[in-house]
Every structure is written in C-alpha cells, then in structure tokens.
Amino acid sequence: MEEIIKQISKVKREKLGTEIPILVFRALRHYTDIYATDLLGENAAHILFINAGKSLGKALGRELYDTDLSKYLENIVKFIEEEKIGLLKITHFDDEKLVVQLDECITCAGMDNIGKRICFFEVGLVAGFVENYLGKKVIAQETKCNANGEETCEVTVNLK
Numbered sequence: 283m284e285e286i287i288k289q290i291s292k293v294k295r296e297k298l299g300t301e302i303p304i305l306v307f308r309a310l311r312h313y314t315d316i317y318a319t320d321l322l323g324e325n326a327a328h329i330l331f332i333n334a335g336k337s338l339g340k341a342l343g344r345e346l347y348d349t350d351l352s353k354y355l356e357n358i359v360k361f362i363e364e365e366k367i368g369l370l371k372i373t374h375f376d377d378e379k380l381v382v383q384l385d386e387c388i389t390c391a392g393m394d395n396i397g398k399r400i401c402f403f404e405v406g407l408v409a410g411f412v413e414n415y416l417g418k419k420v421i422a423q424e425t426k427c428n429a430n431g432e433e434t435c436e437v438t439v440n441l442k
C-alpha cells in the first residue's frame with residue numbers, strides 16, 4: 283500500500299469512529315475551491331482537485347487491481363460504494379471511451395443547480411483508476427453534474 287494511504291488510513295477515535303458527516307467533507311471541498319481560485323486563479327481549484335483525485339485513484343487502483351478487467355471494475359464499484367463516495371455505474375465502455383455515472387455523489391448530490399459542474403475530484407479519481415489499468419495518461423471530464431441541474435454526475439474518459 284502506498285505510504286500516504288497507509289498513513290491516512292490509521293484512525294484512532296474510540297468514540298467517534300471512522301466516519302464524518304458529509305457536511306465536513308463538502309465544506310473542506312468547497313472552501314478549498316474558493317480559496318484556491320482566489321489565491322491562484324480561475325482553474326487552480328479544478329487542476330488541484332483533478333490531480334488529487336488522480337493520485338488517489340492511481341494509488342487505490344494498485345490496491346484494487348485485477349488482471350481481469352471486469353473484476354477490477356467490480357472492485358472499484360464496491361470500493362466507491364463502501365467508502366460512500368457514491369454509486370458508480372458503467373454506462374458505456376468501448377475502445378474509444380468509458381462513461382460512468384456517479385449517483386449520490388459525495389460532492390454534489392442534492393445541491394441546488396448552481397449552473398456549473400464541480401466534481402473535479404471525482405473526475406480525477408475515475409481517471410486515476412483508468413490510468414492505473416492502462417498504464418498511460420487519459421483525458422477525463424465531467425459531462426453531467428447534479429450541481430448543474432443534471433440529476434447525476436457523469437464522467438467521460440477518452441481512452442484514445
């Protein structure tokens with residue numbers, strides 16, 4: 283297991299356990315977004331969260347890896363649900379692209395329509411899982427988002 287994952291996985295909270303309210307995650311996520319944009323410019327937060335998600339996706343991908351692709355995908359779907367990141371569904375998969383839907387997204391499910399897609403961390407995460415499997419860089423983007431009034435999150439990964 284990657285050192286950073288090993289370290290952050292160590293939790294000693296006898297009374298409180300390992301889970302936190304979603305508000306805490308979202309507050310951290312959204313305020314980081316605001317301050318990164320303020321301090322570093324328009325796309326800084328997006329780049330930061332995509333790269334953070336990608337690093338995590340690659341590290342986790344090594345843990346969840348299986349030479350059998352369908353088993354690898356199954357492991358990822360299970361992990362995403364167990365960690366309560368969301369409910370991942372593969373809606374399209376061929377040589378050119380992979381499309382996944384993330385229902386009940388940790389970042390945005392239930393939010394009002396704010397007219398933009400915001401789940402860069404989740405985009406990075408999916409891209410990281412794919413990059414780990416393919417051993418090459420891929421381009422991924424969010425093609426639907428609850429925060430954009432689209433009722434789910436969807437990530438499209440260009441595999442070419």
Ligand SMILES: [Zn+2]
Pocket residue numbers: 387389390399400401426427428429434435436
């Ligand atoms: Zn979203």
